[in-house]
Every structure is written in structure tokens, then in C-alpha cells.
Amino acid sequence: xxxxxxxxxxxxxxxxxxxxxxxxxxxxxxxxxxxxxxxxxxxxxxxxxxxxxxxxxxxxxxxxxxxxxxxxxxxxxxxxxxxxxxxxxxxxxxxxxxxxxxxxxxxxxxxxxxxxxxxxxxxxxxxxxxxxxxxxxxxxxxxxxxxxxxxxxxxxxxxxxxxxxxxxxxxxxxxxxxxxxxxxxxxxxxxxxxxxxxxxxxxxxxxxxxxxxxxxxxxxxxxxxxxxxxxxxxxxxxxxxxxxxxxxxxxxxxxxxxxxxxxxx
Amino acid sequence: xxxxxxxxxxxxxxxxxxxxxxxxxxxxxxxxxxxxxxxxxxxxxxxxxxxxxxxxxxxxxxxxxxxxxxxxxxxxxxxxxxxxxxxxxxxxxxxxxxxxxxxxxxxxxxxxxxxxxxxxxxxxxxxxxxxxxxxxxxxxxxxxxxxxxxxxxxxxxxxxxxxxxxxxxxxxxxxxxxxxxxxxxxxxxxxxxxxxxxxxxxxxxxxxxxxxxxxxxxxxxxxxxxxxxxxxxxxxxxxxxxxxxxxxxxxxxxxxxxxxxxxxx
DNA sequence: GCGTACATATCCCCAAAGGGATAGTTTTTG
DNA sequence: CAAAAACTATCCCTTTGGGGATATGTACGC
Numbered sequence: 001x002x003x004x005x006x007x008x009x010x011x012x013x014x015x016x017x018x019x020x021x022x023x024x025x026x027x028x029x030x031x032x033x034x035x036x037x038x039x040x041x042x043x044x045x046x047x048x049x050x051x052x053x054x055x056x057x058x059x060x061x062x063x064x065x066x067x068x069x070x071x072x073x074x075x076x077x078x079x080x081x082x083x084x085x086x087x088x089x090x091x092x093x094x095x096x097x098x099x100x101x102x103x104x105x106x107x108x109x110x111x112x113x114x115x116x117x118x119x120x121x122x123x124x125x126x127x128x129x130x131x132x133x134x135x136x137x138x139x140x141x142x143x144x145x146x147x148x149x150x151x152x153x154x155x156x157x158x159x160x161x162x163x164x165x166x167x168x169x170x171x172x173x174x175x176x177x178x179x180x181x182x183x184x185x186x187x188x189x190x191x192x193x194x195x196x197x198x199x200x201x202x203x204x205x206x207x208x209x210x211x212x213x214x215x216x217x218x219x220x221x222x223x224x225x226x227x228x229x230x231x232x233x234x235x236x237x238x239x240x241x242x243x244x245x246x247x248x249x250x251x252x253x254x255x256x257x258x259x260x261x262x263x264x265x
Numbered sequence: 266x267x268x269x270x271x272x273x274x275x276x277x278x279x280x281x282x283x284x285x286x287x288x289x290x291x292x293x294x295x296x297x298x299x300x301x302x303x304x305x306x307x308x309x310x311x312x313x314x315x316x317x318x319x320x321x322x323x324x325x326x327x328x329x330x331x332x333x334x335x336x337x338x339x340x341x342x343x344x345x346x347x348x349x350x351x352x353x354x355x356x357x358x359x360x361x362x363x364x365x366x367x368x369x370x371x372x373x374x375x376x377x378x379x380x381x382x383x384x385x386x387x388x389x390x391x392x393x394x395x396x397x398x399x400x401x402x403x404x405x406x407x408x409x410x411x412x413x414x415x416x417x418x419x420x421x422x423x424x425x426x427x428x429x430x431x432x433x434x435x436x437x438x439x440x441x442x443x444x445x446x447x448x449x450x451x452x453x454x455x456x457x458x459x460x461x462x463x464x465x466x467x468x469x470x471x472x473x474x475x476x477x478x479x480x481x482x483x484x485x486x487x488x489x490x491x492x493x494x495x496x497x498x499x500x501x502x503x504x505x506x507x508x509x510x511x512x513x514x515x516x517x518x519x520x521x522x523x524x525x526x527x528x529x530x
Numbered sequence: 531g532c533g534t535a536c537a538t539a540t541c542c543c544c545a546a547a548g549g550g551a552t553a554g555t556t557t558t559t560g
Numbered sequence: 561c562a563a564a565a566a567c568t569a570t571c572c573c574t575t576t577g578g579g580g581a582t583a584t585g586t587a588c589g590c
Contacts, residue, residue, distance in 0.1 A: 205536095
């Protein structure tokens with residue numbers, strides 16, 4: 001069954017946390033426990049679009065299909081639904097996660113939506129997935145797939161993979177934690193407090209509003225639309241802000257703010 | 266023997282990497298494999314003074330003795346010598362590491378130098394130590410100690426601990442890597458640490474260099490002059506960085522980094 | 531009433547960043 | 561050794577930001 005080999009390899013996986021070859025190494029180590037053909041890791045952060053964190057699809061899924069999936073068809077994915085439900089950390093068969101009629105529906109059969117299932121070379125024998133929580137609202141999904149013509153995973157294999165699951169989910173979370181935007185951190189209370197304690201008195205209320213929007217990543221045009229004023233007005237405000245703070249670029253503004261954040265800590 | 270319990274607990278240890286309760290949890294998990302009374306983790310970075318990273322000494326070592334050790338008597342320590350030699354990662358008995366006359370020398374017998382050995386309550390039955398490399402010149406040492414009146418570690422216990430050693434050393438390195446100033450980093454400031462822990466694995470070394478310069482406020486031209494490459498090359502790197510991080514502007518890069526800073530706190 | 535500060539808005543010009551495409555050289559890695 | 565990845569470089573074109581100058585409306589206080 002290969003559990004001994006699995007235990008032998010886990011220390012190596014731990015040492016590869018945070019390194020670029022972690023994904024391939026995880027594939028390799030798990031292949032000692034049970035055979036599979038394709039893998040991938042997606043993050044489903046909050047209500048945002050998924051991120052492809054690891055691509056073990058061997059080029060079977062075209063870039064166009066992947067782009068489709070990331071742009072919207074993921075909403076129809078049973079794995080996505082499970083991550084939103086959410087389910088506890090562990091190993092799941094796709095058949096368990098999917099509604100009864102899933103495999104009869106348009107999604108599964110469409111050749112243009114799923115990055116893994118619908119490939120030119122045929123259909124999948126089975127997909128199983130490790131699900132790991134990164135935060136209350138973010139889940140990682142590590143899929144193992146068997147291609148057409150092969151058997152489904154036996155219960156013996158599943159049992160061995162289930163034994164490995166606690167380690168797999170812990171590894172997934174540790175390695176990819178820093179690759180996924182933190183839970184609402186960018187508009188969290190911490191950031192709010194940092195904004196309001198940033199140069200109070202020097203800037204007018206309106207200017208503070210504009211600074212906080214700039215720091216959140218908005219362009220002048222985007223700010224103008226948000227506040228329902230002209231783009232030129234926003235640019236003018238930014239000009240005044242720069243003059244007051246004694247800086248001459250957005251970059252310096254970010255630097256001031258980073259210094260402010262660190263100084264507070 | 267407890268190897269089954271050990272394997273059960275390692276996933277929890279992995280999930281605690283980077284969290285404050287990792288040290289105690291490691292002590293607890295290893296105590297299932299073999300009994301011991303006291304523990305501690307030191308880092309020996311380059312040629313600098315050691316750092317006490319984990320204190321499982323239960324107050325047996327006085328602050329004064331610890332200060333002495335950190336200030337200079339560590340130079341006489343056999344564990345320090347082993348880390349400077351250096352020895353390969355693994356588990357060692359202190360008796361193996363020490364020169365033959367070590368236990369007869371002034372160091373071992375002095376009541377004022379060793380943070381663990383010389384305590385009021387008596388002497389040690391034995392000390393064993395896991396040594397893990399953090400970098401070519403930095404080693405971590407995780408000591409397990411049995412107090413007076415107990416037996417030394419049996420060969421059976423040592424064998425069990427040696428089986429666990431690859432995982433233990435990998436865990437040590439991962440958890441405490443960010444606690445020890447990077448190799449040759451002059452100041453190892455907060456900001457430096459934040460830069461180096463920003464999306465590891467996603468970006469190449471060169472790309473990380475460019476990101477850190479951009480975040481410091483440099484323009485493409487300024488970076489080009491600093492690195493003595495063409496401005497277009499810098500712009501190209503930035504293009505690739507944006508693609509990898511899934512963003513499309515400097516502003517978003519700053520946002521990611523601010524989120525990273527806040528997320529770490 | 532008048533000055534001041536603030537928010538709004540427009541024009542022009544230049545510097546910088548973003549992005550597609552392509553390609554030669556070096557380094558890493560299997 | 562051969563393939564892959566990374567680093568280097570250039571061309572061209574669009575979008576965004578930065579800054580000078582200027583102007584109108586509005587709210588507040590003296």
C-alpha cells in the first residue's frame with residue numbers, strides 16, 4: 001500500500017514547504033500511496049475567483065478552458081460548492097460532493113467548461129479531492145484524477161489516502177497559505193485603523209478619503225467613479241496630497257504608509 | 266514505542282508551523298516516543314551569539330546562567346562545536362559529540378556556565394540533541410534532557426527517536442527559519458523579513474530582488490541603474506511578476522504587500 | 531461683506547508604467 | 561548532453577500618473 005514510503009517522504013515534503021518544487025514533490029509522494037494521472041490545486045478565496053496554485057494537468061487542459069473556468073464556470077463546479085458549503089478538511093470523492101444529477105448535467109458533459117474533466121483525449125474515470133481550510137472563508141482543493149480507461153479508486157486505496165489526509169491537508173495549508181490573499185485583510189479593521197491614524201490633521205477629510213482609496217489600489221478614474229466626481233478632480237486632490245506630504249509619487253505614498261504600519265507594530 | 270502516536274501527531278505539528286504554540290506541541294508529541302524532562306531549542310547563526318528559540322527548561326535554569334551562556338560560555342559547549350563543525354542533520358547523544366575529556370572538564374562541572382546541565386537540583390542523566398541545518402552556516406539544536414536519578418536513553422528509544430528525526434529536523438527548520446536572521450543579512454529588519462517571506466516560491470530570486478526594490482520606491486530606471494541592466498529588462502521582469510501574482514499594476518503589488526504585512530501580525 | 535479654505539473642474543505636457551511580441555544568452559535541471 | 565527555465569534585451573503602443581496654471585462654487589468665520 002505504500003504507507004511506509006509515504007511516512008518516509010513526509011519529512012522531505014515538510015522541508016519543501018515554501019519552495020517552488022513542493023507541488024511536484026507532493027504529487028510524487030502521494031503517487032506511492034495510490035496511482036493517478038493528473039493533479040491540480042485550486043484556492044477558493046472568499047467570494048472571489050479561484051486561483052490555480054499547482055498545475056499537474058500535463059497540458060491536458062487548454063489555457064482557454066482554464067481561463068473559462070477561472071472566469072466563471074467554476075461557479076458550477078461541485079468542488080467549488082463543497083468549499084463554499086463548507087465541508088470539513090479531508091478526502092472526498094467527486095461523486096460524493098456532486099448532486100445526484102451532476103454527472104448528467106450540462107456542466108459535466110460540456111467540452112468547454114471544466115479544466116480537468118473535459119479534455120480532448122477523453123473523460124475521467126474518477127476525480128477525488130483533498131479539501132483543506134486556510135481560513136473560515138478560504139479553502140484549498142487538491143484534486144487527483146484518473147484518466148479514461150482506468151478503474152476508479154478502490155476502497156482500499158481510499159482508506160490509505162484517508163490515512164494520509166491529515167498530513168496532506170496540513171501541508172497544503174502551510175505551503176500555499178502565503179500565496180492566497182489574506183481573509184479580507186486589506187479592508188479589515190486593522191487597515192482601517194492604520195488609515196485613520198495616518199497623518200491626521202495634515203489632510204482634509206476628502207483628501208483622506210482619496211488617500212485610503214489610492215492605498216486600496218484604485219486609479220484616479222476608479223476613484224472618480226466611486227465618488228461620482230471628475231477624474232481631473234481626483235488628480236487635483238492627489239496633487240495637493242503630494243504637496244502636503246512632501247512627496248512626489250504614489251510610490252512614496254506607499255512607502256510612507258508602510259513605514260507607518262511598521263512603526264505602529 | 267509510540268511511533269503510531271507520533272505519526273498521528275505529525276500533521277498537527279505541520280499545521281502549527283509558524284504559530285507560537287509549536288514548541289510546546291513538539292515537546293508533547295515527542296514525549297509519546299520517549300520520555301524526557303527538559304527541552305530547549307537554540308539557534309547558532311553564523312559566527313554570532315546563539316538565540317534561545319524555545320524554553321522547555323521549566324525554570325530550572327536561572328536567567329543569570331542563561332545570560333552567561335548566550336554571552337560567551339556557549340563557545341565551550343560541545344553542541345555549539347558540533348554545529349560549527351558542522352555535523353549532518355540528525356539525532357546525537359551529547360556523549361558522542363563531546364571530546365573524551367569533556368565530562369571531566371571545567372565546563373561540564375562548573376555550576377555557572379551551562380544553561381541546562383548545571384542546575385541547583387542536580388545533574389543530568391543525559392542530554393540528546395536533534396541538529397538541523399537552516400543554512401550553510403546556521404544550525405538549530407533541539408535538546409532533550411533527562412534529569413538526575415533517571416536512566417540514560419536506551420538504544421531502543423534512540424532508534425525510535427532516530428526514526429522520527431528526519432521529520433523533527435524538517436519541522437525545526439521550517440518553524441524557526443523566520444526567527445533567525447538570514448545568512449549575512451546585516452540588519453535583518455522587520456521589513457527585510459517581510460520581503461523575504463513575501464510569496465516564496467512564486468517568484469524567482471531576480472524577481473524578488475526587483476519586487477523589493479519596487480516596494481522600496483525605485484522606478485524601473487532606478488532599478489536598472491542599481492542592477493546594471495537595461496531599463497527594458499526591468500520592465501520585462503515587472504511584467505512577469507504581475508502575471509505571476511495575477512495583478513496588473515504597481516498599486517496592486519503594494520496592496521498585496523500591505524496585506525502580507527498585516528496578515529503576518 | 532470679504533477673505534480663506536475646500537471641493538470641484540479643465541487644459542496642456544511630459545514621465546512612467548503596463549502589455550504584447552520576439553529573441554538571444556545563460557543557468558538549472560532531468 | 562538536451563530540455564526547460566530564467567535572465568537579458570528591444571520595439572511599439574496605450575494607459576496612468578505627476579505637475580503647472582487656472583477657474584468656479586460653497587461654506588465658515590471675522
